[in-house]
Amino acid sequence: MTITIAIYITLLGLILGSFYNVVALRVPAGESLSHPPSHCTGCGTRLKARDLVPVFSWLFSRGRCRHCGAKVSVLYPLGELATGLLFLWSYLEFGLTVRGLTAVVLASLAVIVTVADLKYMLIPNKVLLFFAPLLLVLTLLNADGPVWLYLLGAVVGGGGIFLFAWFGGMGMGDVKLFALLGLVVGFPGVLLAFLTACLLGTLVGGTLQLTGTVKRGQPVPFGPWLAVGALLAYGYGSQIISGYLSLIH
Incomplete structure (x- = not known):
């Protein structure tokens, strides 16, 4: 079955x-x-x-x-x-x-x-x-902790990306997207999602520049990496964060 x-x-x-x-x-x-x-x-x-x-x-x-x-x-x-x-x-x-x-x-x-x-x-x-x-309704139905942690995830996600957008590093679409993704993964999952997105974006963007696929200074979409980071945090965030904390204690 x-x-x-x-x-x-x-x-x-x-x-x-x-x-x-x-x-x-x-x-x-x-x-x-x-x-x-x-x-x-x-x-x-x-x-x-x-x-x-x-x-x-x-x-x-x-x-x-x-x-x-x-x-x-x-x-x-x-x-x-x-x-x-x-x-x-x-x-x-x-x-x-x-x-x-x-x-x-x-x-x-x-x-x-x-x-x-x-x-x-x-x-x-x-x-x-x-x-x-x-996603708001599903998050409320699916919450395994205080609701305010999910709201905090939205604030941290949107607010954090907004700082980058303010200085011209990203678009407002990324801000709104990550606020929504932050709502779903909550806090501290949103931090893991962001770090993962930055790591993947840097690795892929750097590789594309080295191979000449994109020119230096040419903008590269960041939304896909935010989405990948959120999926990883949603599926395995608790295990990854717990594993990391156990290593530093």
């Missing part, structure tokens, strides 16, 4: 991941989610069912449109695969519980934000406003 549920949840994640790509790529551009229907951005040809199978359609077409040969962004299969795997992780780690549902919603936000930020260097307000009430 567990295997059946795991397969179902993974497939659901792959399918929703395809929709999340649409949200991430259309909302920042001010486009409708339903019109026009899925189409090739190169030739405008409307895509058929065989072109819309998550991950596999991209692989079978070798990352190109079947009609005009235009390249299809790798963000599409990566967004779908990431959603499927994160849904599976949520189920295996937390089961069919409120905590598991919270992980699913958090993962959904992470995927949409990541794709949008990588594509446009923008985190849409509409996406954050949609997820904010969902």
Whole structure:
């Protein structure tokens, strides 16, 4: 039964991941989610069912449109695969519980934000406003400590990033995103999430500069790393923090 549920949840994640790509790529551009229907951005040809199978359609077409040969962004299969795997992780780690549902919603936000930020260097307000009430309710239902610790996580998360934004290091989208993520992971989980994001951002950004993929001084999206840090803190924050404290005592 567990295997059946795991397969179902993974497939659901792959399918929703395809929709999340649409949200991430259309909302920042001010486009409708339903019109026009899925189409090739190169030739405008409307895509058929065989072109819309998550991950596999991209692989079978070798990352190109079947009609005009235009390249299809790798963000599409990566967004779908990431959603499927994160849904599976949520189920295996937390089961069919409120905590598991919270992980699913958090993962959904992470995927949409990541794709949008990588594509446009923008985190849409509409996406954050949609997820904010969902995550607030789930956090209140799922709280395993005083509610004020979660509110403190939001304040520390948003306030901390705001300082960087004030000096031009980040955008206000990052501020609002991390305030919401801080609400979910609470305090001190928000500190772990931020440190993880900084570490990953520095490593990846430095590697991209060394390889010449990005130029020195060129802005690099930070939203994806904030999302990864929050997922890590949500899933394993207590164990990591407890392990660290045991080492210094």
